[in-house]
Amino acid sequence: MSAKPHSSRNSRVCGAGTRACRVETHLDTCPAEVTHSAGASVGTRDDAAGNSARATTPSTADATAPHRTGTVSVAGRPNAGKSTLVNALVGDKVSIVAPQAQTTRTSLRGIANLPTAQIIFTDTPGIHKSDSPLNRRMMDAVRGSLEGQDLILFVADPTREPGLEEEQALSALRQSAPCILVLSKLDRVADKRQLLPLIASYSKLYPFDEVFPVSAKTGEGLKDLLDAVERRLPEGPAIFPADQYTDQPARFLAAEFIRERVLVATRQEVPHSVAVLIDQWQEDARERRPKPVWRSPGQNPGSLEDGARLTRIAATILVERPGQKKILIGRQGALLKKIGTEARLEVEKLVGGPVFLSLFVKVQAKWREDPQFLRAIDWR
Secondary structure (H helix, E strand, C coil), X not given: CCEECCCCCEEEEEEECCEXXXXXXXXXXXXCCCCCCCCCCCCECCHHHHHHHCCCCCCXXXXXXXXXXXXXXXXXXXXXXXXXXXXXXXXXXXCCCCCCCCCCCCCEEEEEEECCEEEXXXXXXXXXXXXXXXXXXXXXXXXXXXXXXXXXXXXXXXXXXXXXHHHHHHHCXXXXXXXXXXXXCHHHCXXXXXXXXXXXXXXXHCCCCEEEECCCCCCCCXXXXXXXXXXXXXXXXXXXXXCECECCCHHHHHHHHHHHHHHHHCCCCCHHHCEEEEEEEEECHHHCXXXXXXXXXXXXXXXXXXXXXXXXXXXEEXXXXXXXXXXXXXXXXXXXXXXXXXXXXHHHHHHCCCEEEEEEEEXXXXXXXXXXXXXXXXXX
């Protein structure tokens, strides 16, 4: 399948060694508001929430426009802003986000439902050196996600010049599909004119079809990027229901949300040694209703409506050394309690009801070196 760009603002023809490539750049895009909302069931959103999340799309669809559906892989170096971008484009939280590199460990799909298109984005781990079974598994996920795609978004940090690492990351693309360069974190660039030499440098490394500077934080450039992606998609019916924003199981996402809170709360020593397993997932039958009751867009995010069923979850946080376990638990269990509270609030948004979350910390030495265990934690 493929995708679609907006009207090009500025065009630049860049030499690329023995070849030349025409790269369209979009440097004066207008800010677009992006809001996040919950859905009517796991992986879906209700009508009101869906409309608010899609503030980056037109409010009405062209009746004569064909419907387009396609797959788009989002790739790049670690910490380039890929997961933040996917969440913003989809309008819901699909991937976890943390300051540490290599937060995303496997491919995750998010679905953007537009008036005339359904775009299936795949967030991927950062492209990096494979020096351990876990890293090799992450790179296998990247390679698998790049095959058979209609379009690739290569996300790069505009605050650093492309070097050997970026060149190696781009070599993994192998020109398998049309590729758009997305310069993320535009809000960190004070003078947009600084982007032009950066774009020229990247254009020498790879024949990008277009270039879009964007900010997932402010929404700037996202509307034009979505339009560009949509235009490149093939015509076809939607694959997923219109209210579904991901195909990931709730148990897997809950484990990811717990891991995210661990990454945010701990120091550099702990994050890469952390894995989360869901040991128990039980919905209280006494509180069951025909379907979960979700918050309305304007309701207090900290509250849940009456009648929502209780979900009981027990999870184990695995680390590799006893010292890491001690850090995670904290003085008198304070840090673990903080992690649990923050994770519970995220999971409540996911399932649409109250959650009772129990967390345990366990030491499992060298789990990152155990292929069998790595298969167990990504059981999807």
